[in-house]
Amino acid sequence: MTATPEDAQTATPDTGEPATVPSLQAALRAEHAAVYAYTYIGARSDDERRDRCYEHLDAHRAQRDTLRVEIGDRGTSPQPGAAAYELPESDGDADLDGYARRVERQAAQAYLELAASPDTAVRDLALRSLQDATLRGMEWGGELGVFPGFPEGGPPAQAGG
Template identity: 45%
Template sequence: MAAEPAEPPEREAALQQALAAEHAAVHGYGFVGAHSVEGDRTRSRWHRDAHRRQRDELRDALLALDATPVPSESAYPPPESTDATALSDFAMGMEERCSQAYLELSGVADPWLRELAARNLAEATIRALAWGAELPTYPGFADDSP
């Protein structure tokens, strides 16, 4: 017997989840950049700017739905250490959380939001690779399997 297809996620909730991940990434890349050396500092600035653009796009999409965008938290937990490896792991973790949020958003019925989610999922995967992540078989899946 075939499994019933999952109900598509509610678009506002999926947008809010992606927005929350973007807020955390913007904050996190500020931290990474402040504790990195030259090359990683530049990369973290580029990645922070990309997340700001994605955050703003999600915020605008929520406003277009007459929804109140979830605000940024006042603080986010930093990594345990500020050595280069810990900062790279932290950056990869932020990109993985964004990937998971965009994978969820890709399940909504709205074609424009699905395209946005697919584009941002691909970009998060590429950014994670820049920090040393392995290319996952199934980007955005927590255990790398559907």
């Protein structure tokens, strides 16, 4: 199999933590999407909604920057954000709230995956971030699942069970 220039950018160096860098990159992709989403939502919101949105935007920007440093510290280049992301059907409050909940759910799922890292500091970062994403999602009308971060709020099905 021939490597592409993209493969070289995202290749994981042999640091003894093979799953950490791809999980950090996945969390970074979720943060890029969240920054994009909250910029979009904030521009279409008024007063208190806009203030909450920009507070969340600032939190995601800070998290994005933290992840970039974590990835760079492991000798890998952080992946850039996409040029555009999927947007909600309309600019109505219900659609914007749903969009924010979806973005926070995606971030929570990425941080749940990152929590499997063998690096204690990364696990701590992941767990705090999972909690923050869950709480932000609830601020937009989401419900607390039994297992936050898992798709549909539940643990994955076990093989053979």
